[in-house]
Amino acid sequence: MTINDHLATFCRLPARTFPGPGAPSDSLPAAGSVAWRITSDVYDADEDWADAFARFLDTVDTTEVRALIVGAWQEAYDTAPTGIIEALLAARDRLPALRGLFLGDMVMEECEISWINQTDVTPLLEAFPELEEFGVRGGSGLAFTGLRHTALRSLTMESGGLPAQVVRGVSASDLPALTDLDLWLGTPDYGGDSEVSDLEGILSGTRLPSLRRLALRNSEIQDQVAAAVAGSAVLGRLEVLDLSMGVLTDEGATALLDGGPLTHLKKLDLHHNYLTGPLRDRVRGALEPAGVEVDLGRGDADEDKDDDGTVWRYVAVGE
Incomplete structure (x- = not known):
């Protein structure tokens, strides 16, 4: 079994991929009606993830966004999403309604699950105290320390091998x-x-x-x-x-x-x-x-x- 399909729904909302550079943005759905998937390309990306996210912030009414799905990023097989997490943390004040966040929605053609490089995801939960759903895919380099979070209702960690430190x-x-x-x-x-x-x-x-x-x-x-x-x-x-x-x-x-x-x-x-x-x-x-x-x-x-x-x-x- 492999992961062949991207998330179709998340946080009780249908998933919608934010269009790439040059695509029309005048027919986008209401900001709070979908789970927005921001993605780049693992290989030969025309636009890196940070730039796609910056366009998203400038295009969508982020005060209404309820769910974000982080898709592929450049060289995910070799590069942790440190910059992505930094971008999300920097934008937290622009995302007051955010209740769902998924990190690493990639299928096998983009990056096999055990090749996805991750990092410490604890800062995301600390930065978004109202977050209700959090998910992450990929166990390589993944870190998670014990914390208190009073709003989180759903926690998902998908991997081919979850490090003991994360489980603890x-x-x-x-x-x-x-x-x-x-x-x-x-x-x-x-x-x-x-x-x-x-x-x-x-x-x-x-x-x-x-x-x-x-x-x-x-x-x-x-x-x-x-x-x-x-x-x-x-x-x-x-x-x-x-x-x-x-x-x-x-x-x-x-x-x-x-x-x-x-x-x-x-x-x-x-x-x-x-x-x-x-x-x-x-x-x-x-x-x-x-x-x-x-x-x-x-x-x-x-x-x-x-x-x-x-x-x-x-x-x-x-x-």
Whole structure:
């Protein structure tokens, strides 16, 4: 699986790409009616991202802008978005209505997810205390330190490998309004070196009192994550649990079923898994009669077995 499509919606708004240089601007939608995607080109850009953003600030009524999507920037495979963050920080007084910000909306033709260079994104949340949704794609060089943010409701970090320091930073954060948390933990091959212990602040139930949707997915240690969630204090308050896209086997699913009750959930998402048929039947039998929506997707414990019996199992999104 690769990322082939840009965000179609963000912050409950349809995404709209701000037109390039020379394009007419007299038919643009109302500033607050869309999530504006500001983009350049990774290769041979006619206009760099900072210049595109400057044109945007001069063209659109920025006092009404509710959501921004940072798309591609020049040489994203080799260059962190430090200048982009500086430009956003410099423009914060011109964006009083901003409630959603996504950094790195690139598809594989622009830059593979694990090639995207990132940096410390904490200053963005500190600079925009009214921000309600924040997302970032790419784990290389990504940093995030623990902070307090009272407005943030949704935090998404998509990666082929999320650094342990980032997971610990999220785990140590005080986010009282957060309802949705989505972490793509990934694989050590692409920098995903976190361990289950790094999730303690998330699973303990002490720091995220409003959490209702928890996604800890795309993980090479999905069995261990599932077992930790099964015995966690936070499980009982969730409405949606997402452990999809990772290397989940019968061991992890059994631990999940044998742990705390799951029948209060509205949805359990385990798509992209390595469960055997009997275990898949057990999951459905335990939860669907109680009204839980179960997504097991397509899974086969032996789908990547070589002729010699060696089984290869992968996260859904790596490189």
